[in-house]
Amino acid sequence: MTGGYGLLVADLIGVAVFAASGGSAGVAKRLDLFGVAFVGFAAALGGGILRDLTIGAVPPLAFADWRYATTAVLASVAVFWLHPRLNRLRRTVLVLDAAGLGLFTATGTLKALEAGVPPVGACLLGMLTAIGGGLIRDLLTGEIPMVLQREIYAMVALGGAIVVTILQRLGLTGLGPLVTAAVLMTGVRLLALYRRWSAPVAVP
Template sequence: MTTSTALLLADLAGVAVFAASGASAAVAKRLDLFGVVFVGFVAALGGGIVRDLVIAEVPPLAFADWRYAGTAAVTAAAIFWLHPQFARLRTTVLVLDAAGLSLFTVTGTVKALEAQVPPVGAGLIGMITGIGGGLVRDLLTGEIPVVLRREIYALAALAGAILVVLLEGLGHTGPIPLTAAAVLVFGVRLLALRRRWSAPVPPLRPPPTGAPGPPPQ
C-alpha cells in the first residue's frame, strides 16, 4: 500500500469517525434527520476544509472528491437509524472523537508538509485539522467546545503533530511512523479522559483570612 493510499484510507476513516461523533452528539440533542446528517457532515469535513484553504488546495477535497461527502453522509445517516441505546452514547462520542482527532492530526500535518509549509506552521495546521471538526460540532450543538475545557485534547494533537514533523525531518515517512504518531494522539487522549488529567487553571489571589473564597464561575 502506498503512502498516498494509506493517507486516503486514514483520511476517510477520520471522516467516518468524526461524522459518527457529530451525528451522535446531534442525536443526543434530539435533532432531526437533516440536523444529524448536517452536524455529522460539518464535524467530519470542517477541519479538512480549513486545512485545504490554508494550503491552497482548492477546491478542498471535501468538494473535489465525492467519496468524502459520501462517507460522511452515509455514516451520519447510519448513526441516526442504528445508534445504540442512549445510556452509553456520551462515551461513544468521546472515543470516536479521540480516533478522529488522531487520524486528522496526522494526515493534516503530512499534507501541510507536502504543501511546503514550514515545520511550525505545518504542526499548527495539523493540530487545527484535528481539533476543528470537534470545535464546530460543539458550537453547533450548543456545548462549550471540548478543546477549551479539556486541555489534553489539543495538547494530544499537538504532540502528535510535532512527532510527525520530527519524523519527516529525519526522513521517516510512510505508514508505520505515521501510525505511531496517530496511536500516540489516541492513547494520550484516552488516558487523559480516563485519568481525568487536567491542566493548571489561573492562580487566584488568596481569599481574605477567615472568609471563604469566591466560587469559581
C-alpha cells in the same frame, strides 16, 4: 497497501469517526435527519476544509473527492437510525474519537508539510485539522467547545503534530511513521481520559 492508499483509508476512517461524533451531538439536541447529517458533515470535514483553504488546495478535498462527503453523510445517517444502540457503546465511541484525533492530526500535518508549509505552521494546521470539526460541531449545537475546556484534547493534537513533523524532518516518511504517530496520540488521549488529566484553569 501503498502509502497513498493507506493515507486515504486513514483519512476516511477519521471522517467516519468524527461524523459519528457530530451525528451523536445532533441526535442529543433532537435535530431532524438533515440537521444530524449536516452537523456530522461539519464535524468530520470542517477541520480539513479550513486546512485546505489555508494551504491553497482549492476546491478543498471534502468537495473535490466524493468519497469524503459520502462517508461523512452515511456515518451521520447511520448514527441517526442506530443511536439507541450506540448510546450503550459510550466507551467504544470514546476510543474511536481518540483514534480519529490521532489520524486527523497525522494526516493534516503531513498534508501541510507536503504543501510546503514551514514546520511550526504545519503543526498548527495539523492540530486545526483534528480539532476544527469539533469546534464547529459544538458551536452548531450550542455548546462551549470541548477543546476550550479542561480536557487534554488540543494539547494531544499539537504534541502529535510535532512528532509527525520531527519524523518527517528525519526522513521517516511513509505509512509506518504516520500510523505510529497516530497510535501514540490515540494512546495518550485514552490515558488522559482514564487518568482524568486536565489542563489548569484560572482560579476565581
